[in-house]
Amino acid sequence: MSEHRTEGTTVSELASNRPHHLGETFLQVEDLKVHFPTEDGIVRSVDGLSFDLAKGKTLGIVGESGSGKSVTSQAIMGLHRRTRAQVSGQILLDGEDLLTVSDARLRKLRGNDVAMIFQDPLSALHPYYTIGNQIVEAYQVHHDVSKSVARKRVVEMLDLVGIPNPARRIDQYPHEFSGGMRQRAMIAMALVNDPKLLIADEPTTALDVTVQAQILHLLTDLQQEFGSAIIIITHDLGVVAEVADDILVMYAGKSVERGDVDTVFYNPEHPYTWGLLSSMPRIDRDRQERLKPIRGNPPSLINPPKGCAFHPRCDFRKEVNDSTRCATEVPLFDAEQPHPVRCHIDPPRRREIFDTVIQPSL
Numbered sequence: 001m002s003e004h005r006t007e008g009t010t011v012s013e014l015a016s017n018r019p020h021h022l023g024e025t026f027l028q029v030e031d032l033k034v035h036f037p038t039e040d041g042i043v044r045s046v047d048g049l050s051f052d053l054a055k056g057k058t059l060g061i062v063g064e065s066g067s068g069k070s071v072t073s074q075a076i077m078g079l080h081r082r083t084r085a086q087v088s089g090q091i092l093l094d095g096e097d098l099l100t101v102s103d104a105r106l107r108k109l110r111g112n113d114v115a116m117i118f119q120d121p122l123s124a125l126h127p128y129y130t131i132g133n134q135i136v137e138a139y140q141v142h143h144d145v146s147k148s149v150a151r152k153r154v155v156e157m158l159d160l161v162g163i164p165n166p167a168r169r170i171d172q173y174p175h176e177f178s179g180g181m182r183q184r185a186m187i188a189m190a191l192v193n194d195p196k197l198l199i200a201d202e203p204t205t206a207l208d209v210t211v212q213a214q215i216l217h218l219l220t221d222l223q224q225e226f227g228s229a230i231i232i233i234t235h236d237l238g239v240v241a242e243v244a245d246d247i248l249v250m251y252a253g254k255s256v257e258r259g260d261v262d263t264v265f266y267n268p269e270h271p272y273t274w275g276l277l278s279s280m281p282r283i284d285r286d287r288q289e290r291l292k293p294i295r296g297n298p299p300s301l302i303n304p305p306k307g308c309a310f311h312p313r314c315d316f317r318k319e320v321n322d323s324t325r326c327a328t329e330v331p332l333f334d335a336e337q338p339h340p341v342r343c344h345i346d347p348p349r350r351r352e353i354f355d356t357v358i359q360p361s362l
Contacts, residue, residue, distance in 0.1 A: 025054050026055045027052060027076075027091075028092040029052070029072075029089070031048050031049075031088075032072065034068075034072070034075050034080060034085055034086070034087050036083075036085050037084055041302040042086075046068040046071050046075065046253045048253075049254065051258065053229045053231065054229065057245045057246065058229075059229075060233075060248070061231060061232070062234060062247060064235060065235065067251055068254075069201075070202075073201050076098065077114065077116050078098055087099060108142070111138055111193055114199070115190040115191070115199070116200075116201065117203050119201045119202040121179075121185065122175075125186065128173075129173075130171050131170060131171075131174060131185050135158075135189045136151055139154065139193060142193050153192065157188040158184075158185070158188050160191075161187050161188045162184055162214070163184050183203065187215070187218065191226070198219075198229070198231070199230075199233070200230065202234055202235075205234075216243050220243050232244060237276055241261065244261050246258070249264070249273050251310055255333060256343070257340070257342070258335075259339040267339075267354065268354060270341050270343050270350075271314045272294070275292075275313075277358070278361065299312070305327070307325065307326050307329050308342070311326035311327055316345060320344045331344050
């Protein structure tokens with residue numbers, strides 16, 4: 001990224017004022033619950049989620065639509081405060097609980113210490129204001145500087161994210177940008193205050209594959225320069241394979257498997273993760289069988305299945321010694337294990353099934 005230069009300033013020089021301290025735990029989410037009361041009942045969008053993230057690391061959160069991924073990111077940003085959502089648990093950002101801080105403190109943290117790249121930049125950006133005005137405002141909210149100083153900073157950021165001729169494009173409107181350029185502008189807005197935590201919610205949705213690769217490489221390069229912690233929320237396992245250090249698999253508002261990227265991709269133990277991998281096209285190996293979708297549909301979050309939420313769709317529930325456990329008992333998720341999995345099948349049998357049944361068909 002060092003080739004991006006504005007008035008003699010390199011990306012490395014822009015990042016030089018930031019302490020890195022890579023490896024320190026920066027975000028801790030403990031027993032997070034986000035429930036929405038409706039006329040039909042309580043929607044348990046997130047139901048007891050826990051994870052942590054260190055500086056300089058990337059966590060990929062994956063799962064089908066409705067699994068609670070985006071609701072989790074919105075809770076971290078404090079976007080449920082003006083809704084009817086019932087939020088409990090802890091979200092510790094550098095030791096400070098975002099669920100209990102004042103609105104004024106949250107506004108100071110949001111955009112400065114933690115920032116978010118939203119899923120649809122066309123709807124997230126205001127159509128009546130230029131790209132430059134929107135990013136300038138985001139910068140001036142957290143810095144007492146003149147508009148000319150803020151504008152210079154924005155030009156630097158637009159150049160940093162690879163937008164050509166940023167001094168001219170800064171005065172254009174969102175509709176004058178392509179989809180990839182709008183996503184880059186959203187990334188520039190998210191990074192303009194050098195946040196320590198960046199949340200990217202489906203950052204490559206609706207982009208062609210070449211632009212997807214450019215956006216992912218951009219996030220990786222910027223992380224290396226600034227040392228930020230990154231959460232990437234996606235349903236695309238190829239995206240997390242490209243950029244993530246660790247993977248959290250969510251189903252029905254809960255985490256069902258967590259581990260480093262190599263473990264989850266090459267030695268997964270949860271039947272839901274097996275289903276996700278079996279339905280994903282692979283170009284790194286010859287495939288002898290057709291892609292196999294997960295049968296059935298995601299469960300209702302108002303009336304989720306008792307016991308293991310995945311058991312109605314699971315092809316391996318008969319592997320459990322006590323056949324009634326899957327339908328009556330919620331599997332434990334032992335976070336103390338290096339590779340925690342929420343499943344009733346005995347671990348040795350899970351590994352045997354993957355080695356003999358799942359892996360040969362991938």
